Amino acid sequence: MPNESPRATVLLVDRDPAIARDIMAYLSERGYEVEWVDDGEKAYNHLDGHQVDVLITDLNSQRIDGMRLMAVAKDRNPEICVVLITEEPDVELATEAMRQGAVDFQTKPLNLGKLEAVIEQALGRQKLVLEQHELKRRLDERYGLDNLVGQSRQMMKVYEAVRQIAPTRGSALIRGETGTGKDLIAQAIHNNSPRRDAPFVKLNCANLPEALVESELFGHVSGAFTGAVQKRTGRFEVADKGTLFLDEIGELSLPLQAKLLRVLEQQQFERLGDNRTITVDVRLIAATNRPLEKMMETGQFRDDLYYRLRVVSIEVPPLRDRREDIPLLANHFLKEARETHGKAVEGISRKALDVLMRYDWPGNVRELKNIIEGMVIMSRAGSALDLHDVPAYLRHTTTPEVSEIRIPTGVTMKDVERIVIEETMKLTGHNKEACARTLGIGLRTLYRKLKEYDLR
Ligand SMILES: Nc1ncnc2c1ncn2[C@@H]1O[C@H](COP(=O)(O)OP(=O)(O)OP(=O)(O)O)[C@@H](O)[C@H]1O
Numbered sequence: 001m002p003n004e005s006p007r008a009t010v011l012l013v014d015r016d017p018a019i020a021r022d023i024m025a026y027l028s029e030r031g032y033e034v035e036w037v038d039d040g041e042k043a044y045n046h047l048d049g050h051q052v053d054v055l056i057t058d059l060n061s062q063r064i065d066g067m068r069l070m071a072v073a074k075d076r077n078p079e080i081c082v083v084l085i086t087e088e089p090d091v092e093l094a095t096e097a098m099r100q101g102a103v104d105f106q107t108k109p110l111n112l113g114k115l116e117a118v119i120e121q122a123l124g125r126q127k128l129v130l131e132q133h134e135l136k137r138r139l140d141e142r143y144g145l146d147n148l149v150g151q152s153r154q155m156m157k158v159y160e161a162v163r164q165i166a167p168t169r170g171s172a173l174i175r176g177e178t179g180t181g182k183d184l185i186a187q188a189i190h191n192n193s194p195r196r197d198a199p200f201v202k203l204n205c206a207n208l209p210e211a212l213v214e215s216e217l218f219g220h221v222s223g224a225f226t227g228a229v230q231k232r233t234g235r236f237e238v239a240d241k242g243t244l245f246l247d248e249i250g251e252l253s254l255p256l257q258a259k260l261l262r263v264l265e266q267q268q269f270e271r272l273g274d275n276r277t278i279t280v281d282v283r284l285i286a287a288t289n290r291p292l293e294k295m296m297e298t299g300q301f302r303d304d305l306y307y308r309l310r311v312v313s314i315e316v317p318p319l320r321d322r323r324e325d326i327p328l329l330a331n332h333f334l335k336e337a338r339e340t341h342g343k344a345v346e347g348i349s350r351k352a353l354d355v356l357m358r359y360d361w362p363g364n365v366r367e368l369k370n371i372i373e374g375m376v377i378m379s380r381a382g383s384a385l386d387l388h389d390v391p392a393y394l395r396h397t398t399t400p401e402v403s404e405i406r407i408p409t410g411v412t413m414k415d416v417e418r419i420v421i422e423e424t425m426k427l428t429g430h431n432k433e434a435c436a437r438t439l440g441i442g443l444r445t446l447y448r449k450l451k452e453y454d455l456r
């Protein structure tokens with residue numbers, strides 16, 4: 001079947017040309033693409049630049065022995081199927097080879113039928129594992145971490161930071177522009193911490209008069225100040241054993257910053273109008289979109305509090321710096337809006353997505369969510385969201401033309417592939433993972449093709 005794509009690519013390593021010829025002839029005839037090299041070092045170099053599904057190697061190939069080669073090959077492709085061949089039967093070596101993940105160990109002269117059977121079986125398993133990886137990747141893509149959607153490198157870093165700091169009890173500072181997901185991240189830290197079954201309590205420090213913020217945080221006894229008719233339990237007490245999330249911490253007045261610092265250091269405070277000291281066990285997470293460093297210079301933010309909070313900080317990147325998350329988020333919000341509003345919307349067209357991917361999103365994910373919801377509400381039922389559903393101001397603030405790839409006639413399929421890969425790399429800001437995802441190919445395949453076409 002010379003015109004079909006190969007069943008699998010095989011790298012054969014053996015010093016003996018006669019044996020190699022036999023194996024190559026046998027496997028090629030059965031649809032495998034076989035590459036032969038006569039020593040381990042050449043094999044090593046070949047593995048570096050090529051996708052290899054099956055490695056058949058003589059244990060005693062020169063310079064790099066078969067066992068070493070197997071380790072290197074597994075490093076490049078953990079699913080690779082390795083068959084070791086040897087001159088003499090050697091039970092001990094065979095056991096060791098199988099332990100290290102070889103699928104078979106055969107002694108010369110080879111039984112070619114058996115060799116093929118072993119390979120075929122291993123490839124079946126390999127395919128299953130790869131499908132599971134793909135499935136898992138798709139699931140991860142949907143869920144990200146907790147309710148966070150996004151697979152960009154920047155968001156992966158955020159998830160990693162969340163996982164790292166969640167188990168500790170130290171306070172954390174989340175920074176990022178409005179609408180980037182700071183609330184969701186704070187919640188994710190709590191949900192992944194040992195405190196998950198205790199309360200997650202939130203207070204927004206903005207838009208509240210100072211006295212009210214203070215009583216909200218620490219509580220008051222009745223008659224503590226004018227209007228304090230009933231006693232009030234503060235958020236610090238409510239959040240005992242759990243997490244307190246202080247949003248917009250940059251808005252906190254200087255005296256309250258001092259009080260907050262004390263709670264952080266001693267886990268102690270007094271209710272307003274009461275001098276009994278209360279001890280709590282609260283983990284603090286703070287968020288802000290204000291430049292705390294500048295506020296420190298002008299004396300609006302205490303530097304001791306800043307340094308205390310900054311120990312663990314998470315920077316959430318604006319959406320325009322992780323555009324490859326836009327299609328995932330858009331589809332996520334589309335599904336949400338579809339359910340909320342009971343509208344049958346099929347999806348989003350490529351052209352509409354292109355516009356969304358080019359817009360700068362000053363309101364970040366929140367703005368995207370609102371736009372998609374609006375588009376769903378206004379859309380005609382039963383069709384997909386298209387270019388004309390995208391609000392006009394988005395279309396006008398972006399490059400008017402939707403990105404297109406121009407392919408001259410008279411070129412080969414290989415040229416077409418090269419052009420498509422090159423342009424998609426540009427569109428995704430040279431992010432290989434995003435590029436592979438957009439093209440619907442595996443990352444390894446992309447690497448191979450980039451090398452093949454000499455594209456960085
Ligand atoms: N990565 C994400 N995945 C899914 N939804 C997200 C993501 N990031 C943000 N959102 C959604 O976008 C909206 C804004 O997020 P959030 O309130 O967490 O932002 P914020 O950074 O706290 O904004 P602000 O600074 O204005 O308080 C919410 O509806 C949230 O659910």
Ligand SMILES: [Mg+2]
Pocket residue numbers: 182183247
């Ligand atoms: Mg917020």
